[in-house]
Amino acid sequence: MPTKSPVEGEVVAAVTRLLRRGLPVTPAGADAALLDLRGVVARAVDPTDIASRTAALNGTLRGLLARFPDTRYAPAARVLFGLPPAEPGLNLTARRDLAAEQAGHEVHHFRKRVEPKLIEKIAWELLADADRFTRTPMIAPRLAPVTLRQPVPADPFAWEVTEHEEQLTRLWSALYAARAELLTVERLVSLRADRIDLIHAAVTAAWRWAAARAEAIGYTTDYAPESDTLVDDLLALAGWTPELAESQASRLTEAAAGGAGRDQFVHALHNETGLARTWVDGLLGKDPHPTANDENGSTQ
Structure with a gap:
C-alpha cells in the first residue's frame, strides 16, 4: 500500500x-x-x-x-x-x-x-x-424556493442575465435527462432485461445524449467560445457512452437539434444502421442471440 x-x-x-x-x-x-x-x-x-x-x-x-x-x-x-x-x-x-x-x-x-x-x-x-x-469546469446551479414572482425589468442588462440563466438551465436539464437514460440502460443491463427493451432504452439514451450535446454546443458557443474541451467535459458528466467518431457524434446531434422528439430523432436516423449498431453494441455489448429486428439493424 x-x-x-x-x-x-x-x-x-x-x-x-x-x-x-x-x-x-x-x-x-x-x-x-x-x-x-x-x-x-x-x-x-x-x-x-x-x-x-x-x-x-x-x-x-x-x-x-x-x-x-x-x-x-x-x-x-x-x-x-x-x-x-x-x-x-x-x-x-x-x-x-x-x-x-x-x-x-x-x-x-x-x-x-x-x-x-x-x-x-x-x-x-x-x-x-x-x-x-x-x-469539473461547471457545477449545476442550485435552485432555491421562490414564493413571489420575480419579473424581469425592461433593461438590456437584465435581459442578458436572464437569457444566460435560461440557456444554463436548459443545458443542465438536458444533461440530467441524458444521465437518467444512461442510468436506465445500466440498470436494465444489470437486470438482464429483454433485448428489445434494452435497445429501446439505448436509443432513448442516444436521443437524450445528442440533445444534451446540442445544448452544450449552443451554450459554449455563446458563453465559452475559447474552450476547446468544454463540450466533452460537460457530456462526461452525464455518464459513460460508447466512443464515437466526430462525424457520428455530429450526426446524432443534428438529428436531435431544435428540440426534436424521440420519434423525429429515430426517423432522422432511419438509414444510419452503422451508427445505430456502434451506439447500441457499444452501450449494451453484443448479444449472442439477437432478435430478428436487431439483425436488420433497426432501432425503435
Missing part, C-alpha cells in the same frame, strides 16, 4: 468511525473530514447546512457502495455499513459476522485483514469522487 497523505489518513479514519453506527449518517455523527469533501459539498442542496451536507454524504456513500468495484467483496462492504443484505438495526459485531460470511472468510481474519482494506478502498473512492468534482 502507498503511504497515505494527511488528507487520505483523515478520510480513512473518518470512514472507520462510520462503522460504529453504519449508515445512514446522522448530523450529530457526521465527520467534518467527510462533510468537507468537494463531492459532498457540490451535491448538497445547501452547502452551508450540516443536515444538507449529511444527506449528500449519505447519498454519495450509498452510490459508491452500490457500485463497489470489487465484485467479490461488494456485498461484504455494504453489510459492514448496514446496507442490504444486512437487516436494519444490526450492531457492528453482527454486521462483521455477516460481512465475513458474505466474503467467505473466518471472522477474525476478515476483521484483521480484509476490513481495513475495504475501508481504505471506500476512502479512496470518496477522494477520487471529490477530485472529479474539483476538476
Whole structure:
C-alpha cells in the first residue's frame, strides 16, 4: 500500500468511525473530514447546512457502495455499513459476522485483514469522487424556493442575465435527462432485461445524449467560445457512452437539434444502421442471440 497523505489518513479514519453506527449518517455523527469533501459539498442542496451536507454524504456513500468495484467483496462492504443484505438495526459485531460470511472468510481474519482494506478502498473512492468534482469546469446551479414572482425589468442588462440563466438551465436539464437514460440502460443491463427493451432504452439514451450535446454546443458557443474541451467535459458528466467518431457524434446531434422528439430523432436516423449498431453494441455489448429486428439493424 502507498503511504497515505494527511488528507487520505483523515478520510480513512473518518470512514472507520462510520462503522460504529453504519449508515445512514446522522448530523450529530457526521465527520467534518467527510462533510468537507468537494463531492459532498457540490451535491448538497445547501452547502452551508450540516443536515444538507449529511444527506449528500449519505447519498454519495450509498452510490459508491452500490457500485463497489470489487465484485467479490461488494456485498461484504455494504453489510459492514448496514446496507442490504444486512437487516436494519444490526450492531457492528453482527454486521462483521455477516460481512465475513458474505466474503467467505473466518471472522477474525476478515476483521484483521480484509476490513481495513475495504475501508481504505471506500476512502479512496470518496477522494477520487471529490477530485472529479474539483476538476469539473461547471457545477449545476442550485435552485432555491421562490414564493413571489420575480419579473424581469425592461433593461438590456437584465435581459442578458436572464437569457444566460435560461440557456444554463436548459443545458443542465438536458444533461440530467441524458444521465437518467444512461442510468436506465445500466440498470436494465444489470437486470438482464429483454433485448428489445434494452435497445429501446439505448436509443432513448442516444436521443437524450445528442440533445444534451446540442445544448452544450449552443451554450459554449455563446458563453465559452475559447474552450476547446468544454463540450466533452460537460457530456462526461452525464455518464459513460460508447466512443464515437466526430462525424457520428455530429450526426446524432443534428438529428436531435431544435428540440426534436424521440420519434423525429429515430426517423432522422432511419438509414444510419452503422451508427445505430456502434451506439447500441457499444452501450449494451453484443448479444449472442439477437432478435430478428436487431439483425436488420433497426432501432425503435
